[in-house]
Amino acid sequence: MSILVDETSRVVVQGLGRAGLFHAEQCIRFGANVVAGVHPGRGGSEALGFPVFDTMREAVAEARPDASLAFVPAAGAADAVLEAIEAELALVACITEGIPARDMVRVADALRGSATRLIGPNCPGVISPGKCKLGIMPGHIHKPGSVGVVSRSGTLTYEAVGQLSSLGIGQSTCIGIGGDPVIGTNFIDVLEMFNEDSDTTGIIMIGEIGGTAEEQAAEFVKGRVKKPIVGFIAGATAPPGRRMGHAGAIISGGKGTAAEKQAAMEAAGIAVAPTPADLGSTLAALI
Amino acid sequence: MELRYVRHPGYIGGSGGLSDFLIVPHGRVPMKLHEYQAKEVLRAYGVPTPRGSMAKTVAEARSAAADLGGKVVVKAQIHAGGRGKGGGVKLAHSVDEAERHAAAILGMTLVTHQTGPQGRLVQRLLVEEQLPIEREIYLGITLDRALSRPVFMASAQGGVEIEEVAARDPSAILREAIDGAQLQGYQARRLAFALGIAPEARASAVQAMQALAKAYDESDASLVEINPFVLTTDGRAVALDAKMDIDDNALFRHPGLAELRDLDEEEPLETDAIDHGLNYIKLDGNVGCMVNGAGLAMATMDIIQYAGGMPANFLDVGGGASKDQIKNGFRIILSDPNVRAIMINIFGGILKVDVLAEGIVAAAQELRIGVPMVLRLEGTNVEKGREILADSGLDFIVASDMKEAAQQAVARAG
Numbered sequence: 180m181s182i183l184v185d186e187t188s189r190v191v192v193q194g195l196g197r198a199g200l201f202h203a204e205q206c207i208r209f210g211a212n213v214v215a216g217v218h219p220g221r222g223g224s225e226a227l228g229f230p231v232f233d234t235m236r237e238a239v240a241e242a243r244p245d246a247s248l249a250f251v252p253a254a255g256a257a258d259a260v261l262e263a264i265e266a267e268l269a270l271v272a273c274i275t276e277g278i279p280a281r282d283m284v285r286v287a288d289a290l291r292g293s294a295t296r297l298i299g300p301n302c303p304g305v306i307s308p309g310k311c312k313l314g315i316m317p318g319h320i321h322k323p324g325s326v327g328v329v330s331r332s333g334t335l336t337y338e339a340v341g342q343l344s345s346l347g348i349g350q351s352t353c354i355g356i357g358g359d360p361v362i363g364t365n366f367i368d369v370l371e372m373f374n375e376d377s378d379t380t381g382i383i384m385i386g387e388i389g390g391t392a393e394e395q396a397a398e399f400v401k402g403r404v405k406k407p408i409v410g411f412i413a414g415a416t417a418p419p420g421r422r423m424g425h426a427g428a429i430i431s432g433g434k435g436t437a438a439e440k441q442a443a444m445e446a447a448g449i450a451v452a453p454t455p456a457d458l459g460s461t462l463a464a465l466i
Numbered sequence: 467m468e469l470r471y472v473r474h475p476g477y478i479g480g481s482g483g484l485s486d487f488l489i490v491p492h493g494r495v496p497m498k499l500h501e502y503q504a505k506e507v508l509r510a511y512g513v514p515t516p517r518g519s520m521a522k523t524v525a526e527a528r529s530a531a532a533d534l535g536g537k538v539v540v541k542a543q544i545h546a547g548g549r550g551k552g553g554g555v556k557l558a559h560s561v562d563e564a565e566r567h568a569a570a571i572l573g574m575t576l577v578t579h580q581t582g583p584q585g586r587l588v589q590r591l592l593v594e595e596q597l598p599i600e601r602e603i604y605l606g607i608t609l610d611r612a613l614s615r616p617v618f619m620a621s622a623q624g625g626v627e628i629e630e631v632a633a634r635d636p637s638a639i640l641r642e643a644i645d646g647a648q649l650q651g652y653q654a655r656r657l658a659f660a661l662g663i664a665p666e667a668r669a670s671a672v673q674a675m676q677a678l679a680k681a682y683d684e685s686d687a688s689l690v691e692i693n694p695f696v697l698t699t700d701g702r703a704v705a706l707d708a709k710m711d712i713d714d715n716a717l718f719r720h721p722g723l724a725e726l727r728d729l730d731e732e733e734p735l736e737t738d739a740i741d742h743g744l745n746y747i748k749l750d751g752n753v754g755c756m757v758n759g760a761g762l763a764m765a766t767m768d769i770i771q772y773a774g775g776m777p778a779n780f781l782d783v784g785g786g787a788s789k790d791q792i793k794n795g796f797r798i799i800l801s802d803p804n805v806r807a808i809m810i811n812i813f814g815g816i817l818k819v820d821v822l823a824e825g826i827v828a829a830a831q832e833l834r835i836g837v838p839m840v841l842r843l844e845g846t847n848v849e850k851g852r853e854i855l856a857d858s859g860l861d862f863i864v865a866s867d868m869k870e871a872a873q874q875a876v877a878r879a880g
Contacts, residue, residue, distance in 0.1 A: 279716035287614035332761020337813040414764035455765035456869035
């Protein structure tokens with residue numbers, strides 16, 4: 180098993196621009212079953228061997244996708260996610276960065292009570308190695324196995340995966356949840372899924388300074404998640420008051436510091452890696 | 467390190483309260499408006515503001531004061547709070563006095579708790595009528611991340627540092643989550659009753675609060691703060707001060723707001739970086755870094771310090787760095803004379819390592835980079851990327867992982 184995506188996932192790619200097409204091809208190479216594309220104005224054509232539709236509704240009727248990978252540019256990205264929610268896709272991974280927060284507030288409203296789970300936006304997506312890649316992560320660094328990886332940061336997820344694979348440790352599913360203020364899926368959602376997934380035997384969770392999502396996740400882990408977890412907080416040495424790229428990554432009024440988050444993790448029994456180069460080895464020591 | 471601080475509420479979790487107020491450096495996203503600009507925006511939505519006008523010269527200030535009858539307040543317009551305490555806000559009782567205040571404030575370097583010790587040059591004034599103030603209230607709107615909705619905040623304790631109010635007594639901050647883009651009438655009324663607003667001012671306060679919420683939504687603001695929102699002795703409800711930040715990601719649909727950007731108020735290097743699609747923050751170490759992804763960039767800063775060094779900057783080249791962006795990234799890193807070595811840490815996803823390598827080689831040749839460069843490259847097309855570096859004939863130090871790269875870079879920076 181794995182979570183969110185596997186060999187049965189039927190993928191639709193929304194937005195077939197240069198990035199969309201490049202990554203759709205990479206996903207196919209990594210075993211994803213891409214059954215359709217949606218690109219308004221290109222309905223009736225084909226791309227990379229899959230049919231392209233003008234609307235998600237047509238794509239669903241003809242090709243029955245259940246997971247979308249969205250590359251639609253920021254100005255129209257929220258609209259694309261809303262279209263996927265309306266079509267009741269089970270999963271949408273939205274890669275797009277720079278979506279206005281107000282648009283994402285509308286999306287968050289639409290997600291409540293819907294059939295759809297959104298990953299991201301502004302994230303690398305999700306991959307279950309050997310089964311399905313629904314994202315932009317470099318597939319070749321992954322290895323099928325039983326460690327789940329969840330991170331706010333894209334490239335730090337790759338870092339963790341690269342370290343695990345080079346130690347011979349494979350991954351069940353790896354997810355970048357995104358660094359925007361409004362995201363569809365948070366740490367707790369993913370930890371809950373990993374906890375229930377029988378094939379996931381260990382977890383790496385990578386957070387960042389700012390906000391309190393990591394503290395809340397640590398609170399959730401306490402007493403409920405028995406699987407070994409390695410944690411890391413990026414930005415331990417960032418000076419207070421400086422926003423480091425992600426809208427959330429900032430220390431504020433003594434809150435959201437790496438020290439607080441690390442303490443919360445340790446109190447929950449999470450093993451905190453001393454440096455970002457020790458993610459894999461810290462986990463290896465636990466399993 | 468010199469920082470310019472501006473108050474900004476960010477994460478307002480269910481229980482976090484305003485003690486979660488953020489401090490963000492001036493000139494970074496989101497885009498900040500001056501008080502006079504924010505008031506113009508709010509006025510257009512029906513939020514009452516004092517009569518007044520912006521002045522860039524003493525003569526303009528005098529003329530504005532004369533139009534308002536002489537009894538005015540002269541306010542420095544800078545992107546930082548605490549202006550009053552710093553001497554940037556003065557009351558005048560005559561046109562001559564207003565002129566004297568304008569002459570004193572225009573051109574002064576105003577130091578407040580948010581500007582840092584170097585202060586900020588005052589180049590614009592707002593000259594406004596004085597109002598007969600009966601009560602001061604705090605109003606604010608920002609995104610509540612835990613709810614994924616904007617939250618409207620109000621406090622009876624206006625006119626003072628709201629963070630201090632929140633720290634002392636979190637229950638003094640009232641909150642209403644904004645659902646479906648607007649603050650409902652009953653929500654605004656609930657706030658007005660809870661704030662104890664007198665009956666004669668209640669209707670106008672409710673109307674102003676709803677207009678404020680509409681302005682926040684339709685302007686794609688990330689923050690609106692009215693501190694204080696005043697009730698006058700003649701029963702009016704007026705936004706006496708105004709702070710407004712706009713979500714940078716939404717400026718494409720607000721060309722009018724985008725034009726309000728005041729480049730004089732921004733860090734030139736950081737603005738330069740933003741113009742090239744880069745995210746740069748100057749720090750005070752000597753190891754320059756170029757990294758893709760904000761999380762990895764922060765982790766790179768962490769590991770440089772773990773290796774005994776200090777990062778000279780944060781630089782995220784993002785997901786799709788072009789040759790041009792890389793070149794500009796180097797140029798910006800190297801404009802800091804403290805940089806003694808550069809660590810490049812790239813784990814390619816969207817970014818292809820070969821494209822990056824070409825950019826690095828081109829930039830190193832064109833800019834004649836004289837400091838050691840330690841590279842750690844992984845990801846899509848990594849082999850091709852390493853070949854390009856090896857074939858360049860340039861002296862790159864290639865490390866196998868980020869720990870080694872950090873150690874090498876720190877050792878070379880000395």
